[in-house]
Amino acid sequence: MSAPEPKNFDPKTPVSLNPPKDDPISLEELATADGSDPNKVWVAIKGVVFDVSGNKSYLPGGSYNVFAGKDASRGLAKSSVKQEDAVPQWNDLGPKEKQVLEDWFTFFSKRYNVLGKVPQYANL
Numbered sequence: 001m002s003a004p005e006p007k008n009f010d011p012k013t014p015v016s017l018n019p020p021k022d023d024p025i026s027l028e029e030l031a032t033a034d035g036s037d038p039n040k041v042w043v044a045i046k047g048v049v050f051d052v053s054g055n056k057s058y059l060p061g062g063s064y065n066v067f068a069g070k071d072a073s074r075g076l077a078k079s080s081v082k083q084e085d086a087v088p089q090w091n092d093l094g095p096k097e098k099q100v101l102e103d104w105f106t107f108f109s110k111r112y113n114v115l116g117k118v119p120q121y122a123n124l
């Protein structure tokens with residue numbers, strides 16, 4: 001029996017990503033990317049906006065639609081898909097939850113293009 005390997009969150013099949021962008025994105029624009037247009041579906045983590053278009057999980061009726069068009073850092077950190085947790089505040093959470101959020105950030109970074117950031121959500 002071997003010890004469990006640390007997770008690196010690499011996708012099963014390689015994903016080729018664009019260089020991350022650093023453009024400012026407004027709250028209003030993020031909110032439009034909620035899955036009502038399947039070609040524009042975004043999820044932000046700690047203010048960084050990922051393009052999750054193409055993943056049905058984020059479309060209406062999908063398991064993770066609650067995160068679409070939002071910075072859902074808190075929900076990711078708490079492993080919660082409740083509406084009330086789909087908010088950007090994460091700084092008051094405990095170290096384990098902060099680590100879970102960091103792991104999700106890594107997971108998304110390895111799969112989705114970074115389109116820019118919502119400055120107001122950068123450090124909540």
Ligand code: HEM
Pocket residue numbers: 052055057064075076077078079080081
């Ligand atoms: C019964 C409980 C759950 C089951 C069975 C489940 C199952 C899954 C499965 C099978 C995947 C796909 C994994 C992959 O692509 O390798 C996934 C992805 C994911 N799950 Fe869950 N999940 C559950 C609960 C949750 C909860 C509570 C959250 C809240 C944070 C969550 C957040 C996510 C996210 C963000 C993804 C990534 C989707 C992506 O590829 O972008 N899941 N889940």
